[in-house]
Structure formats: structure tokens, C-alpha cells
Amino acid sequence: MRLRSYLLSLLLAANCLSAQAEGLRFALVKTAETETLDAFTVEGGNWTEKVKANHVAVLIQHHAATLLFDTGLGRQVDSQFGNEMPWWDKPLMQYGAVTPARDQLDRDGIRVDRILLSHVHWDHASALADFPEVPVWAPYEEIEFSEIATPPALLPSQFAHGVNWRPFTFLPVPFMGFEESLDLFGDRSLVLVPLSGHTPGSLGLFLTLADGRRFFFTGDASWRLEGFTGPKEKFWVSRKLVDNDREATRAQLQKVHDLLQKETALIVVPAHDAKVQDQLGYYPQWVQ
Ligand SMILES: [Zn+2]
Known part of the structure; x- marks a missing residue:
């Protein structure tokens, strides 16, 4: 009897989660794309093969709020970058x-x-100025980093x-597998x-749709999925330029690598x- 009520409560909890995540959807708002050498993006990459790299903002619609995870390149990026x-x-x-996210939305x-913000690097924070009225959530450490970091990591005008x-x-x-987390709406759909x-x-975002499909937006811990499946670091010149703490970044790659072994879906x-994002499509196409 006790087992039956326990199972029932589990079932209710699962129903409750899917009910709360009902209607949750996201779309990748592509603001720019560029081409680079495979070898620049990941350790041991190919020197003759080219790969596409995107600058996206992730638009998320939850019944409680509409969110943007990162902002992509904004309306003023040419002057920010140029100056x-x-x-x-x-x-x-x-x-x-x-094509700035604000224009598309x-x-x-x-x-x-x-x-x-996954982090405050210039190519993720560029469009903050296009949404001056919108509150921006970030950990204390990252806000502090935004106050002391200098180009090329960060462009102060942003x-x-x-x-x-x-x-x-x-x-x-x-x-x-992470010791700490923040459940944004208390329903475990956005953590x-x-x-x-x-x-x-830097932070990552787990997004779980009502049908159970789970996505993990990992910012720039790695530029490529291969960085996690390997695990492989970035190309050494690139990582010296952009990674603040090599050992900590490696530890994160290993953690996500281990997680992928257990959570194969x-x-x-x-x-x-x-390459990953092309499979999900781009705004106005939604993943739901
Ligand atoms: Zn970055």
C-alpha cells in the first residue's frame, strides 16, 4: 500500500512537471555566421577543413516569461568592434x-x-544595448568580471x-552531475x-521540454561538440586568447563528457x- 502511494506521488510529480513545462519552446535566433578553420576551434582539428561558426541568441518561451539566453551580435556591433x-x-x-535579434523579434x-548570459564576452553581450529595458541575470563573479575585463574579451561600450x-x-x-544549480521557475524545466x-x-542552461527531450546550452566552455565528446580543449592559441582558467575549463569539459556517457539522449x-545548431533550425522555426 505504501509502495502504491509512493508510486502515485512519483507519477503525480512527473505529470506536474510536464504540465508546468507545457508550452515551453525555444528558437535559435541567428544573428551572424562566419567561417573558420576547423583547427582554430578544437585541439587536433584539421588545417584544411573549414567549419561554420554562429553567433546566436536563444529565445525561450516559458509560460511565466520570455527569455533570451545570450544576445548574439547587436545593432551597434560594427562600431563596438571597429572602435x-x-x-x-x-x-x-x-x-x-x-541580423540583430532585436530586429528579428x-x-x-x-x-x-x-x-x-552564458558569459559576458563581447560576442555574447553585444546586443545588451538593444534591450536596455530588460533585466540581465548573471552570477556576481561574472558581473564583476564585466567590470574589470578588457578587450579583446570584452568591449566596454557594450x-x-x-x-x-x-x-x-x-x-x-x-x-x-553539477553540485550547484538554480531552477528558474521551480519546475526543473529551465535550470x-x-x-x-x-x-x-560562465554558466550553462539545461532546458527540458514537456515530452522529456533535454538540451544543454554550454556557452563557450567548448566551441565544438567534439570538445565534450573527446574531451578536447580548444586549439592552444585560441584557448590562450579566450579561456580565463585552463584547468577549470578542462574540468568542465570532463564533467560534461562524463554526463554524456550517462545521459546519451x-x-x-x-x-x-x-553543425549542431543547423539540426535544430533557426528562428522563426521553434523547437517544441
Ligand atoms: Zn567566450
Whole structure:
């Protein structure tokens, strides 16, 4: 009898989760794409093969709020990049034609309630100024990093409008192999976890649809899915340029690698991996 009521409560909890995640959907808003050498993106990569790299914002519609995870390249990226990126870094950081997320969303009357940043690097924070009215959630360490970091990691003009920061700390609640997490709406459909290393307050986002499909947006811990399946670091020149803490970044790659061994259906989405993202499609196409 006790077992039956336990099973019933488990069933109710599962129903409750899917009911709360009902209607949850996301779309990758592609703001730019570029081409680079495979070898620049991942350790042991090919020197003759080219790969596509995207700059996306992830648009997420939950019944409680509409969110943007990262912002992609914004309306002012040419002047931000032109004026503040050191000339010697420019060739490595090139991007293609830009279609800002704000332009794409305004066209359809979509209003964003909250922005979450995987980290504050220039190519993720570029469009903050296009959403000056929207609060931006980030861990304390990352907000502090945004105040002290310098180009090429960060372009100060991107924060000059006065970001409406909402700092937070993770809670000691384990989730998917991470010791700490933050469940955004209390229904486990959108859960942030720390991924510090690439930057001090880098984070990842687990998104679970009502049917159980689970996605893990990993920011720049690795630029390529191969970085986790390997695990493999970035190309050494690239990682020296962009990874704040090599050992911590390696530890995160290993952690996600181990998680993938157990959760074989988990879909890991690195922020710039066009090969992974092409399979999900781009806004106005939704994953739901
Ligand atoms: Zn980055």
C-alpha cells in the first residue's frame, strides 16, 4: 500500500512537471555566421577543413516569461568592434553580415522579459544595448568580471548604457552531475548550472521540454561538440586568447563528457557550433 502511494506521488510529480513545462519552446535566433578553420576551434582539428561558426541568441518561451539566453551580435556591433577591438585581434574575431535579434523579434512583436548570459564576452553581450529595458541575470563573479575585463574579451561600450543587472548565486542543489544549480521557475524545466573556467562566472542552461527531450546550452566552455565528446580543449592559441582558467575549463569539459556517457539522449548545444545548431533550425522555426 505504501509502495502504491509512493508510486502515485512519483507519477503525480512527473505529470506536474510536464504540465508546468507545457508550452515551453525555444528558437535559435541567428544573428551572424562566419567561417573558420576547423583547427582554430578544437585541439587536433584539421588545417584544411573549414567549419561554420554562429553567433546566436536563444529565445525561450516559458509560460511565466520570455527569455533570451545570450544576445548574439547587436545593432551597434560594427562600431563596438571597429572602435575597441585591438587591430591585431580583429582578423581572428571576424564575423559576417549581422541580423540583430532585436530586429528579428520586433518584426514579430515578441517582447523579452529577462536576459541570461552564458558569459559576458563581447560576442555574447553585444546586443545588451538593444534591450536596455530588460533585466540581465548573471552570477556576481561574472558581473564583476564585466567590470574589470578588457578587450579583446570584452568591449566596454557594450555595457555603457548601464545594464540592469540582476546578480544571483547558485544554490547547493545538485542537478545532472553539477553540485550547484538554480531552477528558474521551480519546475526543473529551465535550470542554470555553473561552468566557470572560460570566464569566472560562465554558466550553462539545461532546458527540458514537456515530452522529456533535454538540451544543454554550454556557452563557450567548448566551441565544438567534439570538445565534450573527446574531451578536447580548444586549439592552444585560441584557448590562450579566450579561456580565463585552463584547468577549470578542462574540468568542465570532463564533467560534461562524463554526463554524456550517462545521459546519451542529452543534446549539447555549444554557443558557436553551427553543425549542431543547423539540426535544430533557426528562428522563426521553434523547437517544441
Ligand atoms: Zn567566450
